[in-house]
Amino acid sequence: MTDYAIEARDVAVTYADGTEAVRGVDLLVERGEFFGFLGPNGAGKTTMIKTLVTLLRPTAGTVRINGFDALETPRSVRATVGYMAQETSIDPELTARENLRYACAAYGVPRSERADRIDELLDLVDLTDVGGKEADDFSGGMKKRLDAATALVHRPPLVFLDEPTTGLDPAARNRLWEYFRRINDEGTTVFLTTQYLEEADQLCDRLAVIQNGTVVADGTPGALKRRVGGEILDVQLADPGKRERAVEIARHGDLFAVGATVEPTDEGVAVTARDARTSGTDLLVALRDDGIGVVGFDVRAPTLDDVFLAVTGDREGERTEVDDSDGGVPGPAESQTVGGGGSNGPDDQGDSDGRDGGRR
Numbered sequence: 635m636t637d638y639a640i641e642a643r644d645v646a647v648t649y650a651d652g653t654e655a656v657r658g659v660d661l662l663v664e665r666g667e668f669f670g671f672l673g674p675n676g677a678g679k680t681t682m683i684k685t686l687v688t689l690l691r692p693t694a695g696t697v698r699i700n701g702f703d704a705l706e707t708p709r710s711v712r713a714t715v716g717y718m719a720q721e722t723s724i725d726p727e728l729t730a731r732e733n734l735r736y737a738c739a740a741y742g743v744p745r746s747e748r749a750d751r752i753d754e755l756l757d758l759v760d761l762t763d764v765g766g767k768e769a770d771d772f773s774g775g776m777k778k779r780l781d782a783a784t785a786l787v788h789r790p791p792l793v794f795l796d797e798p799t800t801g802l803d804p805a806a807r808n809r810l811w812e813y814f815r816r817i818n819d820e821g822t823t824v825f826l827t828t829q830y831l832e833e834a835d836q837l838c839d840r841l842a843v844i845q846n847g848t849v850v851a852d853g854t855p856g857a858l859k860r861r862v863g864g865e866i867l868d869v870q871l872a873d874p875g876k877r878e879r880a881v882e883i884a885r886h887g888d889l890f891a892v893g894a895t896v897e898p899t900d901e902g903v904a905v906t907a908r909d910a911r912t913s914g915t916d917l918l919v920a921l922r923d924d925g926i927g928v929v930g931f932d933v934r935a936p937t938l939d940d941v942f943l944a945v946t947g948d949r950e951g952e953r954t955e956v957d958d959s960d961g962g963v964p965g966p967a968e969s970q971t972v973g974g975g976g977s978n979g980p981d982d983q984g985d986s987d988g989r990d991g992g993r994r
């Protein structure tokens with residue numbers, strides 16, 4: 635038996651209209667891992683998930699899930715995965731308990747086990763007290779928790795969560811993170827797509843970044859952040875109008891180590907460099923000597939935002955390297971999310987090959 639929960643090799647998915655949504659993706663996810671799949675809107679995340687759960691057939695490549703070949707034994711794959719889609723699958727007119735009962739029936743959970751399973755899942759997502767209430771009365775966060783629970787009724791060893799926290803407030807999001815951690819702690823492999831980089835940072839053992847259908851980076855959050863190549867110095871200018879001059883000084887003043895990158899920000903200038911901390915004061919002095927006022931500065935470790943900008947090349951036009959670089963990357967991002975938020979909820983076109991198991 636393979637050690638991998640997900641073993642996807644050279645997977646390509648081209649839609650009927652010719653859109654090449656996924657192009658040659660390799661993914662190896664070990665059993666028990668919490669794996670994150672990041673990318674901007676339209677990068678191919680949902681297409682990849684749908685391929686992994688056998689809702690779409692790959693145009694090329696091979697997919698094995700929990701040791702089962704997705705093309706040859708799709709039913710076995712479906713029996714061993716849970717899928718929380720972007721669109722809710724719960725029926726608002728049913729109670730939480732009824733929704734879970736429906737899901738148990740759809741997934742073929744033996745009748746004798748259903749009551750216990752439902753109690754267990756309501757407890758897992760803290761909905762026991764409201765199990766008899768209609769889902770329509772639930773908050774967005776409670777609905778998502780119920781959604782997550784319905785994906786788990788058949789105790790799948792692997793669960794796919796497609797942007798499970800999009801649109802939730804931070805408190806509700808935090809709460810869901812707790813449940814996802816709990817699920818993973820109990821041994822379930824989790825494959826999560828998200829637009830929230832902090833979410834990936836908090837939860838994932840390992841992640842991959844996809845852009846235009848291709849994986850452009852993968853590794854642990856720590857390793858990806860180290861790839862950014864140093865720390866980031868943010869300098870806020872008294873007059874942001876002088877930022878072009880400040881950028882020029884930072885770039886050409888011979889202040890930072892080889893590989894440093896400099897970019898303008900809304901408030902001034904940001905430098906990513908191995909010696910951002912030690913050489914930062916040289917920049918402040920150089921700016922003062924040039925008559926440029928500084929109202930604040932800050933040296934910080936890279937975040938996944940920085941990684942994301944680096945590997946997807948966002949803000950490409952604003953990025954300039956000081957010198958030949960071994961992994962120089964752009965500086966800080968203001969944004970907490972990848973892409974513009976919201977979901978595109980692509981249609982299940984392609985080959986919905988007669989999935990058993992009801993609504994998922």
Ligand SMILES: Nc1ncnc2c1ncn2[C@@H]1O[C@H](COP(=O)(O)OP(=O)(O)OP(=O)(O)O)[C@@H](O)[C@H]1O
Nearest residue numbers: 649653655674675676677678679680681978980983
């Ligand atoms: N049914 C479809 N037919 C044709 N093209 C599609 C279809 N579904 C998605 N696409 C296209 O495939 C590409 C990848 O879409 P996908 O939904 O997989 O991206 P995503 O990373 O999940 O985006 P988001 O974060 O917005 O959900 C996009 O260009 C999208 O427009």
